[in-house]
Amino acid sequence: MKQPNIILIMTDQLRGDCLGYAGHPDVKTPYLDTLAAKGVSFDRAYSACPSCIAARAALHTGMEQSHHGRVGYEDNIPWNYSHTLAGELSKAGYYTQCVGKMHVHPLRNYLGFHNVELHDGYLHAARYGSVPYRESQFVADDYFYWLKQELGVTTDVTDTGIDCNSYLARPWMHEEKYHPTNWVTERSLDFLRRRDPRQPFFLMASYLRPHPPFDAPQYYFDLYKSKALQPPFVGDWETDEFLKRDGRIFDSKTGPLDPELVREAQIGYYACITHLDHQIGRLIMALVEQELYDDSVILFTADHGEELCDHHMFRKSRPYEGSCRIPLIISAGKNVLPLLKASETCHAVTELRDVMPTLLSIAGREIPDTVDGFNLLTLTENPKNSIRTWLHGEHSYGDFSNHWIVTETDKYIWHSQTGQEQYFCLENDPHELRDRIKDSDCRERVRILRGHLIESLKGRPEKFTDGEKLIAGRPYLPTLSSATAR
Template identity: 30%
Template sequence: MTARNILFIMCDQLRWDYLGCTGHPSIRTPNIDALAARGLRFDRAYVQSPICGPSRMSFYTGRYVRSHGSTWNMVPLKVGERTMGEYLRPLGLRTALCGKTHMTADLEGMQRLGLSKTEGIGALLSECGFEVWDRLDGVHPTGGKMPSHYNRYLADEGYEGENPWQDWAAAAEDADGTLLSGWLMKNARHPARVRLEDSETNYTTRRAMEFIDKAGDTPWCLHLSYIKPHWPYIAPAPYHDMYSAEDVPDAIRDRAERVDPHPLLAAYQAHRTSKCMSRDDVRRTVIPVYMGLITQIDDQIGELMRHLEATGRLDETLIVFTSDHGDYLGDHWLGEKELFHEQSVRVPLIVVDPDARADATRGRVNADLVEAIDLVPTFIEAAGGEVPDHILEGRSLLPLVHGATEWPRDAAISEYDFAFREARTLLGRDISDCRAVMVFDGRYKLVHVTGHRPMLFDLQADPQEFVDIGNDPASRGLRDRLEKRLFRWMEQLRTRTTMTDARVDQLTEIEKDEGIWIGFWDEQDVERAMKSPKGRS
């Protein structure tokens, strides 16, 4: 049947290769694997920026970072940018959030337009176009982003302290009852103090099921956005020790990467997070917990699928599972994310469509280059709407899900603004000159870095991206070709967002039809022009 509802599941900082269905040797994710068996798994899906905020803004707007302008986590999304809720609500879908968006509202722009962040359209604009069912952005340090729905829930459940999230969900305790901070990676193997049923992942799943139950017969798009396995790397029992150091894959790195590396790579390798995560003892401590957090999410997705089935909604819901970016976990001598190796910029993506037209691709793996921006047009098409191609820069995935073999994208693009990072000061760059852009054609990956030579990798000859050939004279022609492709991408960005292509066609040469005769010599010229096809005179 055609989908009535859309369940848009996103994890935070989940690597593409830390699932059973994507080939991890020891992690257990049977419920996510079952989604892949029921739907189409896209093996080469890339985010438009390898950090939370700008990546999510691209997911929600269907536009590249250079177009929507939210280049880093604290950079507001411009008040004029349309998001998925604005496209789906007119199509009859209640569009709600349960979890994280990392949205920063353009309060200055709203104030200029006289919009209140608590009322009407202003309330939606300040929440990235979502009706907020429950917002949990994940990191709520004392003095930071407090309060939250989750913190209020913990307080109501009797968890004491000024900041229950930090003191219970993001903390452990030793045998003497001493508080152990989850921010410190040495404490990762201790269980979180919070009860399992009150942990972030279980709470968010339960709230999502409450939304589904209360929505009744109204069609909906629910963005279920888990904040894990993002740091702090601490898990509730029994997930804290479900895996051991023996389950940790060897680090994907080579000592050659530290010999005369590209300046941007060297700067990131010098970051504290990279130095810490590159240590073998840290990897053996942290990664088993990262894996446990993933299995916890998988278990909760199993609960959610059973709930959808029991309530009769499973076969009428389009389900998408993905992540906002990856996690280096010490690979390439790096921690966190933010650069453009596969561990950071490539994400899992599974689409389960109940439509019978998708039967031909169930359980299959698609190798086309797809991007985060493709989901908004996918949802619009699934809801029966017309995709506004003059605004959206992504393409609907439904043709591929329904068995199409032609896909027009020949390259994936991702961007990063490192002005907010220590790398800028280490490199001595001006704030305006801290942009890096990746163009990947399926084999060759070029990273253009303002003020420096490009990085270049051949993923066929060097699938682990150990050898940067960006400075190799023999690669000159290849660099030129990819830089031209990058320039072509910039030319194609959607900047005329207030008028459709169809309307442009209607207005082409309209002035002569309205009696505005520019460039005519005499009446005969006008007569000939009026008889000729549009656009010719």
Template identity: 40%
Template sequence: MKRPNIVLIMTDQHRFDALGCYGNSVIETPNLDSFAREGTVFTSAYSCTPSCVPARTSLISGMDPWHTGVLGTGKGQGKMGGNFKHTLPGELSNSGYYTLGIGKMNFSPQRSLNGFHHTSLDEMGRVESPDFVSDYAEWFERNKTGDYGSVDHGIDWNSWISRPFHAPEFLHPVNWTANETIRLLAKRDPTVPFFLKVSFTRPHSPYDPVPYYFDMYREKPLPKPLIGDWAGMHDQPDDAHSPNAWRGKRSDEEIRRARAGYYGLVSQIDQQIGRLFAYLRQIGAWENTVILFTSDHGDMLGDHNLWRKTYAYEGSAHIPFIVRLPKTMRHTYALPRFVDKPVCLQDVMPTLLEAAGISVPDTVDGKSVLPLLRGEDAGWREFVHGEHSWCYSEEQEMQFLTNGRWKYIWFPRLGTEQLFHLAADPGECRDLSADAAYVGQLAAWRERLVRVLEPRNCGFTEGGQLVCQAGKPPLVSPYYKLRTDSSDE
């Protein structure tokens, strides 16, 4: 059988519920919703380290954060690097695929290939060396129609501020990513199957859709932020004053405008993904292409008085994950419309390698989701474990477990816990950790986390109990040094 092409589409900071196929009746995402109807929507997909670099490190390597050595973007954490023994594009390249990465990669050095044959980069504002200029930035300067820059709208990369894009629509990074993908795909070697990683830099802030998509939501009723009975701890005016605030309540109008910009970006991305889908049909590749759509993490958008990412909460950690198999593979699959088993970004690499008929390296911690598409769920994981080092503040360092129905969170620097019954309270508005009726449930989840962390022997557990980390140095995985040292040999 002819090997399938593979397309991995990734958005940046895209929360799971900002898609029509995940139940959002306000947002307009017709192309992804139609795509989802041809595939399977995973309703309990999570980012195990919900910020850009660590999440993408797990995706490209198939490894848990502890084994990648990147536990967040905070204190003591390293970079992705280009020194993995096995990567998703590397295994596909070695097996005869032509591999292209377009958009945001987050590699270090930024021109590392990590197994790709070629990359064309939009790294947002990230510049790690004086001589680096991203392909998008270079193209923007060459094609702009006046004396302006790509961020002259004045919004920073982590801001809650929103406004329409200030330059002509064709210059927007979302449009560039789709155009660049189509341009490079047209130049591929047509005699071999291809792997595309198409990585949009939005809806990550700046919330700057082109005017058409900003106006689409400017006057539309939008979901209001969820505010839990515990969220007063993050209503901090001293933090909220910053244009790049990580927490604190802004005005209702500012929050609504942020959400309008965010939703506008999602709809703009959806329209450009539709162009890519049309091109795959045009070149006759649609019916022999595996497509997986996901994101690195979500965005709190003011939920619980929080902004951005790095949190265990649904807005930050719960991500879209949709798989569509080509016609050439569907006859052996049950192809359920929805799957509620817990999955994560580590599962992307083994899923796509299995779809290509390639052996999965023993360094991979994730699991292929293809058995779930065949209706085979025996032995699937009971829960996903996630974590993030402290980034904005010590108190937001966290560890979490979830199976999509319950979620347990432990804050190592505070020594406190939270428990949410997601099936009954999907917005995490009621913390059950102090409710006597749930003491058994709380203890069971705490014991599970102890079992996950004990083998690390990192000081987080002792005598079967979790140990508060207040005043202690940040947790650093020994695997990061092992990996980076081995690359120098």
């Protein structure tokens, strides 16, 4: 059988629930809804280490975090892996192209891609201090180079005064065609124009938004600015201690104290999502018009979510659903994946490490033994099946460092610096509004999930466990020796 073309559409900081097909009451995503209607969507997909670098390490290597070595956020650690998604697909006869975000080190590390047209957003580590010339984002980033050529002056995504990690929002300052979301689509379309038609291709269209800055074009802000929006979720276990302390800081991890700024953040985030959806629509329509769609597989996902003021929190790295649950869709044209059950939702617990073995299987490539993830094709054929009973997630995050065990129905959280535990019954409490850690009828279930975490952490260099109990307060660095030794 002819190898299908593979399109991986990756987004940055998109929550698993902020999509029309996922039932969100406010956000409109007609093109992603179409992909879901023509494919299988996974509503229990997670990013086990939910921030940009660690999540992408899982995606590109198929490894779980203790094996790829990135358990938090740390820049300037070289990426040297023997097997990568693009590298294996290249060996399988695919021409491999990435457009957009890579967030690897060095910046122009191609990770096995034949070509990369790069835009990593705003990376502090690649801009300031003793950054080598070739590692400067002003030199290495193709979007910034293109934007300067187009406009005749050096301009930046933060020239409006909104930060790259902030809850502040305002419309894009230039014509829409200059927006980085449009650029990723435009360069992806140009790749389709100049590809070799005799060779199957792997295209990774890697979008920056809806990661801040929340700067969609004005049209998309106008869609939401007059709507009554669902307020953030706040549970019975919350404390406003950190909100009162940090809620006036523009790049706070808590989000804003001012409710009007909360609403503006929601408007900006939703505007970025619908703008992204429309640009993904352009890519899909081009595949149809160029008669490529029927012979292609499309996988859509994100690196992590966004708390968006749920639980008085903002950004990612947390163990809660807004931060760690992500969208995942596998869709296909009529000539490939004939057993795929269209318009089905799968409740199996899945993770970014599963993307690599799934796409390699689609390409007919043997899966390297370094891969920890599972091939999801069995779930596209029978969405009622499961592949794992539980998943261990974590993030080194200073005082907020955390580990968690999630299943199809519930979640156990251990805060590794304080020892605090939480337990949520996701089946009937999907927004984690009630912490049931002290409920007597949950005691045995908590014991079982705690045991899974102890098992996961045995042998880790941090010594989080002695094999019988969890030990709080251990030093917890963002990068393990399994990454730095490569």
